Amino acid sequence: MSIVAPFIAFLLVGAFAAYHRLRLAYWAAITATLLVACWLVGANPIATAIAAIFVALIAVPLLIPAIRKPLITSPLLKFFRKVLPPLSQTERIALETGSVGFEGELFTGDPDWNKLLNYPKPQLTAEEQAFLDGPVEELCRMTNDWEITHVHADLPPELWDFIKKNKFFGMIIPKAYGGLGFSALAHHKVIQKIASVSSVVSSTVGVPNSLGPGELLNHYGTQEQKDYYLPRLASGQEVPCFGLTGPFAGSDATSIPDYGIVCKGDWNGANVLGVKLTFDKRYITLAPVASLIGLAFRMYDPDGLIGDTQDIGISLALLPRDTPGVEIGRRHFPLNSPFQNGPIHGREVFIPLSQLIGGVEMAGKGWNMLNECLAVGRSITLPSTASGGAKAGAVVTGAYARIRKQFGLSVGRFEGVEEALARIGGKAYAISALSQATAAAVDRGDVPSVPSAIAKYHCTTMSREVISDVMDVIGGKGIILGPRNFAGRSWQAAPIAITVEGANIMTRSLLIFGQGAILCHPWVMKEMKAAQNPDFKAGVEEFDRNLFGHIGFAISNAVRSFWFGLTGAKIGSAPGDDYTRRYFRKLDRYSANLALMADVSMLTLGGKLKFKESLSGRLGDVLSHIYMTSAMLKRYHDEGAPQADQPLLAWAFHDSVHKIELALSAALRNFPIRPVGWLMWALIFPWGRRAEAPGDRLGHRVAALLMAPNEARERLAHGVFLTPCANNPGGRIASYLATAIAAEPVERKFLKALKTKGIEALDYGAQLDEGVREGWITVEERKQLEELRAITLETITVDDFDVHELRAASYYDLPQHKRQPREAA
Structure with a gap:
């Protein structure tokens, strides 16, 4: 034992110092002290000396700068310079534009959790809450998702007017410019609530408040640009879109082939210095209805008109829709979720340099600008959309699983369905927490490039998994489209969020x-x-x-x-x-x-x-x-x-x-x-x-929370649109839950009577009459059962249509030779 004691002391002190991250000098001093103690109590002198030599070999060269820097640091620096991987322009800019919040603690191996817990609780202002309770609630009441997605393939005019009038497009625009000046948390809450009733409406509202002219102008625009465009954007006088993605440049946006040549040209009757643009963009949300186009392109100055650099780099510009040469034509049709989306084209479109976002000073800095705004947009719009859909899906599906019965039992009581309900509830909780956390990070002043990528990928992925489980639980209710279907469009739209703003595989x-x-x-x-x-x-x-x-x-x-x-x-x-x-x-x-x-x-x-x-x-x-x-x-x-x-x-x-x-x-x-x-x-x-993985007993508890009124279910549902109005089938189903539960004891008593008392009637109404006559149920209990029957029928009923109602009438009105869609790039 006397031989190994010094080495045990050496290892234990080393482990202790490393665990607690003590300075090297402290480790050397503590180890030396313990080795002296070992020697004094009779440890083997040779073993003690060898352990001391180990300490000296480590400590002396590392603690003395005159030895460490020339003999260790300099050679390692030379080696590191040789092996350091070169960074592409995309990678370098992405690293330079991001900021680090609490996610940095997670790479330390010893996170400061008190820092996380001491962040202020995210809270809305009274004005923001009033907007949610007022205009947002009213917009949700006005929204008929079936008519939007099937009848009009667009928002009806009254919704467009309401959105513009109430400044939904100006949530991120400061009040000084006529906007609402809302926090990122309020932005998150608004999108979350709208998404719980219609992803088309949430996309329409979300895009102008995400990556686009409004955000770019707010951060980088010249004062003249802000004064002119921001009030028009806030009021809805201008509808914006932003053209980034093209046929040959998706995720690698720095390779965009769209270009602009610095030259002179005519603008509003004067010959001015500007840029002649040639571009081909696709997948551009709001493009078909946009009046103001933000455009990313590569800028060149071959004649040196504004400087010595010919390849200036990625730049951003504003194009009014009526600019000569701009072509905005037909629409894309995104998976039966027909938000306004389409291509933009232009060849030799001239604009003055004053239309560059930020002016000439910001020419070539477009990718930096986009990275910061992409991080903010990914932090809010897509995670919030996923949160609204997942939370509404959890609450409504829980109610459906309690009301819908098979074999005399609520389908949610079957263990297979419980597993799905547990996944729905657990993932909805996670999505809600993650989406709110990233919005809160934006409000703290972060540019959360890493958390935004995490939130975008995991919220949209989990949301797709949630709607998949929802469809499994509700069965035929989900696959038959119509005004009564609360899940089918969400199922169809799920891959859209997976794809946009950076495909999830790449993310x-x-x-x-x-x-x-x-x-x-x-x-x-x-x-x-x-x-x-x-x-x-x-x-x-x-x-x-x-x-x-x-x-x-x-x-x-x-x-x-x-x-x-x-x-x-x-x-x-x-x-x-x-x-x-x-x-x-x-x-x-x-x-x-x-x-x-x-x-x-x-x-x-x-x-x-x-x-x-x-x-x-x-x-x-x-x-x-x-x-x-x-x-x-x-x-x-x-x-x-x-x-x-x-x-x-x-x-x-x-x-x-x-x-x-x-x-x-x-x-x-x-x-x-x-x-x-x-x-x-x-x-x-x-x-x-x-x-x-979570066990069955825990899954049973989660499923039970979704299938009965309780405070946890209410907290999970907070912030989604569950008002049981005519246009909200999910809200109506959720509203039936308490009534259905109250009637369950009577239903069990009546079903027992059907089996044991010999009721002869076959029609349900006649059976109830016989039950009352025979005294097996009271008149009041009969009313309960009738109401239960009615809400159950409403819950499970699906829609049917005449053949002509399902045809795309405008398509069939076309001559045969015009029915083929134009080939897309």
Whole structure:
């Protein structure tokens, strides 16, 4: 024992120091003190001396700058400069324009959870709440989604007028310019509520408040541009669209072939300096009805009219619809969700330089501008749309599953349906928390490029999974389209959100971890900037400071990962209450795992990592689910930690944790350098994977919450349109739930009488008459059963049509030779 004692002391102090992230000098001092103590109590002198030599070999060269910088830092900096992967223009701009909020803590391996919990609770102002309760509620009442999607393929004129009159297009425009000046949270709440009744209306309202002329002008426009255009946009006098995507430039927007040549031309009767544009855009929302077009193009100045640079770069401009040469024609038809969308074309369209967004000073900075605005748009519009649909789907489907009966039992009581209801409720809770968290980040002043990608990908993906389960539960009610169908259009529209503003496959495999590993990591960006410093001596100083901080950080996360794996993250201090403290400990573990995997992946794979999209996607899943569960815990505590919500939180949390471990497992099993993967497995999963998917008992509790009135169900439903009006079939079904539950005891009594008392009548009304005559039910109970029968019939009834009602009349009015759609690019 006297021989191994010094080495045990050496290892234990090292592990302790690494776990608690003590400075190297403290580690050396504590280790030296313990070794002296070992020697004094009789440890083997030779073993003690060898351990002391190890300490000296580590501490002396690392603690003395005169030794460390020339012998260690300088050679490593030279090597790092050689292996540093080159960044494309797209990647460089994306990294430069994003900011880091709480997601940066998740890469530390030791997140400051109190920072998260101390963020102010997101709250609406009285004015914003009044807008939700007034104009938004009225807009939802006016919305008839069946007529919009089937009859008109557009919003009716009265909806367009109402939206413009009440400044729905001006939510993000400051009050000084006639807009509403709402917070990102209010923007989120408005889109969420509208989306719960119609995705077409939510898209129509959302796009002008997302990426487009309004947001771009607000951030980057000249004062003259703001003064002229923002009031017109806020009032609806101008309807905007933005042309970015083209046939040959989808996700890689920096490669757009659309171009503009600086030249002189005629504008409003004068010969001025401007740009002659040639462009071909498609998938442009609101283009068919837009009066003002925002356009992204590559700007060239071959004659040096505005400077010495010929290829100026991506630039943004404003084109009035009536600009000569602009062609806005026919519409695209997006999956039976006919929001206004179509192509824009133009050849040699001349505009003056004053139409460049931000003026000549912002020429060539378009991609930077777009990245910041894309991050904000992805944070709100699409996640909020997903949240509205998922929350409404959960509440209405829960009511349907209670009212609809088969084999004398509510279909929601069958375990197979319970599983689907649990997924619906748990994912709706997660989507709601995640979408609100990213809106709150925008209100804190962040430009959340990584959280926006997380929210866009996971909210839209989970929403598609929710509507898939909704369709399974409601069966024929969902597949027969008509005014009574509350889910069919959502099912058809689900892939649209998956595709737009960055396809989800690309977002997962390239953006989330690709940006997060550099932008959010506490050391990597600093090291990259040091390596790019043209002054080598200054670079050494900067690189030295960051490199050894990074090394200690990596060692700490290796130790923390192993310790958390050994103990199951059940030991240690954590914030929260008695219920959530264990959840925060688990997230500490996965944060350490993520930080360790990020460092190992970047160290061993270098520039090849960005081509390992499967690995990047899996590590992105880990980051995403840690961020998502953080948002859930924040929401839970913001709402006063209600005990009734615990099943929803638990289901969503355990679902995410299970997916985190699956993603880590897949990343390790498929790690390109196999021995490294084996070593990481030993550190991260010393006992193997332990997290399990939510169990049946928990799923039963979640399903039960959706199928009965309770405070958790009300909180989940908060912010969606459930008013039981003529145009809202989902709201009507949800309103029937309490009545149906109240009648269930009477129904059970009557069904028992049918089986045991020998009722002879076959017609339901006659059976009720006989039941009253024989005294098996009272007159009041008969009324209850009649009402139950009526609301059940209304709940399950689907629509039918005459043949001519289903035909596209305008299409069949055309001559045969004109019925073929024009080929799209």
